[in-house]
Each structure stands twice: as structure tokens, then as C-alpha cells.
Amino acid sequence: xxxxxxxxxxxxxxxxxxxxxxxxxxxxxxxxxxxxxxxxxxxxxxxxxxxxxxxxxxxxxxxxxxxxxxxxxxxxxxxxxxxxxxxxxxxxxxxxxxxxxxxxxxxxxxxxxxxxxxxxxxxxxxxxxxxxxxxxxxxxxxxxxxxxxxxxxxxxxxxxxxxxxxxxxxxxxxxxxxxxxxxxxxxxxxxxxxxxxxxxxxxxxxxxxxxxxxxxxxxxxxxxxxxxxxxxxxxxxxxxxxxxxxxxxxxxxxxxxxxxxxxxxxxxxxxxxxxxxxxxxxxxxxxxxxxxxxxxxxxxxxxxxxxxxxxxxxxxxxxxxxxxxxxxxxxxxxxxxxxxxxxxxxxxxxxxxxxxxxxxxxxxxxxxxxxxxxxxxxxxxxxxxxxxxxxxxxxxxxxxxxxxxxxxx
Numbered sequence: 315x316x317x318x319x320x321x322x323x324x325x326x327x328x329x330x331x332x333x334x335x336x337x338x339x340x341x342x343x344x345x346x347x348x349x350x351x352x353x354x355x356x357x358x359x360x361x362x363x364x365x366x367x368x369x370x371x372x373x374x375x376x377x378x379x380x381x382x383x384x385x386x387x388x389x390x391x392x393x394x395x396x397x398x399x400x401x402x403x404x405x406x407x408x409x410x411x412x413x414x415x416x417x418x419x420x421x422x423x424x425x426x427x428x429x430x431x432x433x434x435x436x437x438x439x440x441x442x443x444x445x446x447x448x449x450x451x452x453x454x455x456x457x458x459x460x461x462x463x464x465x466x467x468x469x470x471x472x473x474x475x476x477x478x479x480x481x482x483x484x485x486x487x488x489x490x491x492x493x494x495x496x497x498x499x500x501x502x503x504x505x506x507x508x509x510x511x512x513x514x515x516x517x518x519x520x521x522x523x524x525x526x527x528x529x530x531x532x533x534x535x536x537x538x539x540x541x542x543x544x545x546x547x548x549x550x551x552x553x554x555x556x557x558x559x560x561x562x563x564x565x566x567x568x569x570x571x572x573x574x575x576x577x578x579x580x581x582x583x584x585x586x587x588x589x590x591x592x593x594x595x596x597x598x599x600x601x602x603x604x605x606x607x608x609x610x611x612x613x614x615x616x617x618x619x620x621x622x623x624x625x626x627x628x629x630x631x632x633x634x635x636x637x638x639x640x641x642x643x644x645x646x647x648x649x650x651x652x653x654x655x656x657x658x659x660x661x662x663x664x665x666x667x668x669x670x671x672x673x674x675x676x677x678x679x680x681x682x683x684x685x686x687x688x689x690x691x692x693x694x695x696x697x698x699x700x701x702x703x704x705x706x707x708x709x710x711x712x713x714x715x716x717x718x719x720x721x722x723x
Contacts, residue, residue: 348712351702353423357694359578363633364416365666365687365706366409367399369441370635373417377538378531379424382432384585386410388462390445397639399666402706410465415709417470428470432526435477436587437571438494441637446500458503474514476525478545478572480505485546494567518572520548521555537579537696544598545572552601560594568612575602579696580722585609590618599626604723607690610634614642625655630720631701633688636666647678663688666706684715697722
């Protein structure tokens with residue numbers, strides 16, 4: 315594969331706009347005329363935090379065209395007492411159908427189409443894999459219902475799925491796993507059938523940097539890696555593949571969430587599902603160190619994103635996966651914005667937002683950038699990156715906000 319020099323890529327970024335009416339990018343501010351993100355090209359790392367209003371889902375194209383999904387949440391029936399987001403872009407399709415359409419749109423530069431090489435499941439709650447309630451779809455002859463990840467897998471070919479439990483689903487106990495999401499029987503039936511049909515399922519291996527390798531041209535990108543940072547209360551130590559086990563006990567499914575850190579040259583990105591315990595966060599932060607982009611643990615609820623974690627990760631950009639009124643809460647947002655914890659500029663992005671929460675959060679709420687799909691584009695070699703916010707109320711995916719090109723740590 316022919317690689318483009320990163321300096322050339324950055325200098326020509328403004329001149330190459332597929333279907334874009336503006337020749338120059340706006341500096342760190344709202345976009346006034348309709349414009350669209352240029353297609354992915356070899357050497358780029360594009361990470362999309364997709365806003366559906368119904369749970370966590372991210373999808374990415376790695377520098378050689380390898381693709382990976384992170385979770386596929388679907389809350390199911392809306393029976394929450396608090397205000398939650400409206401479905402995005404609408405309730406006319408399921409979250410899985412909207413995500414499949416999103417993947418189709420951004421897969422156009424790929425010869426393999428929408429085929430997704432990896433799906434990484436952080437944990438088993440409904441807002442991360444599907445709730446499997448009475449909104450799930452039954453199909454004659456199918457041993458499981460379609461909802462969340464099981465529905466998306468009907469629409470998008472997923473080669474390998476990695477989760478925290480395969481094949482036994484018994485950590486810390488089978489009873490705990492079963493209680494995490496309506497018995498988990500629907501998901502397990504789905505995974506069993508995949509295995510019988512020669513699809514690959516694997517258990518997440520904490521400490522490994524070889525479970526999500528580049529599949530098509532790894533030799534051209536030796537500076538790229540995916541490190542498995544945490545899962546099932548094990549945390550990578552930051553040295554080799556060594557891990558340590560957290561000393562506290564819990565039955566909270568959130569605490570067993572799996573986390574990864576992607577490195578591409580000087581750039582780094584972290585996501586960790588619904589990890590929330592301060593001890594786990596502290597151990598993760600010590601192993602990872604300063605990280606350019608951090609996807610907020612546990613949607614930035616008040617029980618996560620503790621000051622010690624924030625002060626050590628020192629992110630330039632935070633991304634909050636949102637569906638609830640309380641995504642984020644005041645204290646985690648205050649820590650993220652605090653220059654007392656670490657110096658320098660930083661930005662907070664939200665993949666969707668309940669606007670009444672922005673109002674509730676006052677001055678700090680106004681500092682959250684416009685909500686939508688959050689796309690991180692890392693340019694070839696990982697020296698520079700940029701954030702785009704895409705309209706989550708339509709399927710045009712036009713840019714509604716973008717930053718300047720930023721230098722990696």
C-alpha cells in the first residue's frame with residue numbers, strides 16, 4: 315500500500331473535500347455552510363462514537379482498513395423515570411438498523427464493504443449489547459431474538475467477537491453473569507450459533523496487544539497497536555503483558571467491564587465501558603499515562619471519572635457516550651474541565667445529549683461542544699488528529715462542528 319506523508323496530508327486537508335462547499339476548514343468553531351468529512355484513506359485512523367440515544371456504540375477504521383465495533387447498545391422499552399434522549403436520528407428504525415446504515419456510509423472507501431473484522435464487547439448490560447426485552451425481534455427458526463448486537467450481526471458481517479465471558483460465562487460466578495441482562499440466554503445462544511457456523515469468538519485477554527491486530531497491512535504500520543488494559547478486575551501493569559488483580563470484591567457487572575487503549579505513533583485513545591471504581595481507574599491511569607482522547611467511564615456518571623483518573627490521563631479531548639439525563643453529572647464534568655488537576659486546554663464532547671442536562675449543568679454545561687456523532691480522525695503516522703461532530707438528526711452526517719488539527723502528545 316502506498317503511504318501518504320503526514321505533512322502532505324495535513325497541508326492538503328483543506329483542499330480535498332468530497333461534496334464540501336467550503337475550501338478552508340473553520341478554526342475550532344461551528345460550521346455554517348454544509349460540509350462533509352473526506353473519505354477515509356490508507357494511513358488514517360477514524361474512530362466514530364455513534365449517537366443513537368439508546369446506548370453505547372463505536373466503530374472505527376484502522377490505518378490499513380481493519381474495522382472494529384465497540385459495543386452495540388439498545389435500551390429497549392422506554393420505562394425510565396428520568397428524561398432520556400430521543401432515539402437518533404428517529405424511532406423509525408432500531409438502533410442496530412441506524413448503525414448499519416452509518417457503517418455502510420463510512421465503509422464506502424473499503425473494498426470489503428461493511429464487513430467488520432472485530433466486535434469488542436465491554437460488558438453485558440443492555441445499553442452495551444441490547445436489552446432483549448419485548449422490543450426484540452423474533453425470526454422463525456432463529457434460536458435467539460434480534461436486539462442490539464444480535465440484530466446488527468444480521469445486518470453487518472462480523473468476523474470476530476471478543477467479550478469478557480466466552481465460552482463459559484462464569485466470572486465471577488455463572489449466577490452473576492446470568493443476572494446481568496435478563497439471563498443472558500439470548501446473547502449466549504447467538505454466540506453459540508456463531509461458533510457452530512465457524513465464526514470466531516474469543517475471551518478478552520487482559521494485557522495482550524495481539525487480540526485486535528491489523529489484518530491487511532500490519533507491516534506498514536508498526537507504530538499502531540491495541541492494548542487490552544482491563545477486564546474482570548484484572549488491570550494491565552504497563553509493563554509487557556503483565557497484569558494485577560484488583561483487591562476489592564463486587565457483583566456489579568459494570569466493574570467487570572473491559573478496556574482498551576489504542577496507540578498510533580504519538581496518538582492514544584482509551585475506552586473502558588462502565589468501569590467506575592476509583593481503585594480500578596487509578597490502576598488503569600497509572601498503566602496508560604497521558605492519553606489524547608478518553609471515552610468517559612460509565613458515561614461520566616458521578617460514580618466514575620474520579621479526579622485521580624482525570625489528573626493522570628490528562629486528556630486533550632473527552633468523549634461522553636450519552637443516553638440518560640445524567641450523562642454527564644456535575645462532578646465528573648468539573649474534574650474534566652479543571653486546570654487545577656493538570657494544565658492546558660481540553661475539550662468535552664458528547665455523543666448525543668439531553669439538552670435539559672446542559673442547562674442543569676450551568677456554565678460548565680455550556681462548555682460541552684455541540685452534540686452529535688463524534689468522529690476522531692488521526693492522520694497518517696499519528697502525529698496529528700482532529701475532531702468532527704456530525705449531525706445525528708439526519709443521515710447526511712454533515713459536519714456541525716470541527717476543531718483545528720491538533721498535535722498528538
